[in-house]
Amino acid sequence: MGNQKLYKGSLQTIILKLLASNTKMYGYEITQKVKELTKGELKITEGALYPALHKLEADGLLDVEVAKVGNRLRKYYKLTENGTRETASKLEEMQEFLKTMQHLVNPKFGLE
Amino acid sequence: MGNQKLYKGSLQTIILKLLASNTKMYGYEITQKVKELTKGELKITEGALYPALHKLEADGLLDVEVAKVGNRLRKYYKLTENGTRETASKLEEMQEFLKTMQHLVNPKFGLE
DNA sequence: CTTATATACCTAAGTTTTTTATGCATTAGA
DNA sequence: TCTAATGCATAAAAAACTTAGGTATATAAG
Numbered sequence: 001m002g003n004q005k006l007y008k009g010s011l012q013t014i015i016l017k018l019l020a021s022n023t024k025m026y027g028y029e030i031t032q033k034v035k036e037l038t039k040g041e042l043k044i045t046e047g048a049l050y051p052a053l054h055k056l057e058a059d060g061l062l063d064v065e066v067a068k069v070g071n072r073l074r075k076y077y078k079l080t081e082n083g084t085r086e087t088a089s090k091l092e093e094m095q096e097f098l099k100t101m102q103h104l105v106n107p108k109f110g111l112e
Numbered sequence: 113m114g115n116q117k118l119y120k121g122s123l124q125t126i127i128l129k130l131l132a133s134n135t136k137m138y139g140y141e142i143t144q145k146v147k148e149l150t151k152g153e154l155k156i157t158e159g160a161l162y163p164a165l166h167k168l169e170a171d172g173l174l175d176v177e178v179a180k181v182g183n184r185l186r187k188y189y190k191l192t193e194n195g196t197r198e199t200a201s202k203l204e205e206m207q208e209f210l211k212t213m214q215h216l217v218n219p220k221f222g223l224e
Numbered sequence: 225c226t227t228a229t230a231t232a233c234c235t236a237a238g239t240t241t242t243t244t245a246t247g248c249a250t251t252a253g254a
Numbered sequence: 255t256c257t258a259a260t261g262c263a264t265a266a267a268a269a270a271c272t273t274a275g276g277t278a279t280a281t282a283a284g
Contacts, residue, residue: 003205008121008241008270010213017217028261034216041212048242050263072250072261093115094217098210100153101122104146105129105206120241120270140232160271162234184232184279 007042011052013094014044016061016079016087024065024078027053053077061086119154123164125206126156128173128191128199136177136190139165165189173198 018030025033031044053075056062061083065076079087130142137145143156165187168174173195177188191199 003121003202003209004243005121005269006125006206006209007213009115009117009119011241013118014216026261027263028259032260037216038212041208042216045243046261046263047244047246047265051241054263069261070251074261090115091217094118094213096153097115097118098214098217100150101119101206102210104126104149104154105203105210116272117240123270138232140230144231157272158232158234159236159273159275163270166234181232182280186232 004042010094011044011048012056013090015049015052015056016083016090019062019077019079020084020087020091024076026067026074026076028074056083116154122206123156123160124168125202127161127164127168128195128202131174131189131191132196132199132203136188138179138186138188140186168195 014034015030018033019025022033027046027049031046031049034042034044053062057064057077061080062077063080063083065078067074067076126146127142130145131137134145139158139161143158143161146154146156165174169176169189172192174189175192175195177190179186179188
């Protein structure tokens with residue numbers, strides 16, 4: 001697991017992207033999916049995740065649907081229309097960011 | 113200028129990388145260089161830069177050398193030996209991070 | 225000549241986002 | 255029956271930054 005510090009600021013985008021690909025997901029599922037997809041590189045803590053989900057919901061980007069599975073509850077989140085738009089926008093910003101950073105830290109860079 | 117939020121956590125690495133490529137630089141020069149290299153995508157604010165430089169110096173990663181140019185002073189920073197080691201390490205973490213994020217937000221991802 | 229912009233340093237208060245540390249409850253497995 | 259996994263949550267603290275100042279010199283424009 002590398003420098004978790006670098007992931008600061010990208011949590012919202014990660015959540016939105018997952019919901020764009022998976023229609024609906026619940027919190028715990030998101031933490032597991034991210035751990036799996038990143039091969040353990042990134043572990044989303046619950047202390048970060050739940051407040052983030054609540055904020056996205058409050059901002060109108062996510063809708064919640066509570067389900068009871070056995071005797072335990074799950075809160076399924078999915079994108080609203082606005083959420084879908086915002087996701088596209090945030091993904092573009094992310095791509096731009098990644099391109100810029102790649103360029104900045106490229107080992108060849110600055111030697112030209 | 114995209115989402116500045118995404119750059120949170122990467123300032124130290126950016127500074128170190130620049131000093132690895134340019135031997136010595138002063139604060140203002142760093143802000144200008146980053147603006148130029150990123151074509152305005154990233155603007156490092158002085159309120160973020162100077163505290164970061166001071167911290168890197170306090171951590172023993174940078175050495176300072178004060179120079180007088182005309183009637184104005186400049187503080188040139190350069191990597192210490194430890195700083196050079198840390199830079200290599202941080203650049204590896206950055207590459208890992210970029211790879212992981214690229215993978216996570218890849219549009220094709222999650223559709224397989 | 226005076227005013228705006230660029231150069232060059234700095235700090236402090238406030239905000240945002242995350243970590244760390246809890247808490248509660250259910251279910252499955254050893 | 256005890257531990258780990260599932261599933262939600264919050265609250266205090268830390269970290270990193272933005273915003274908003276402050277000081278001073280140099281230079282270009284009007």
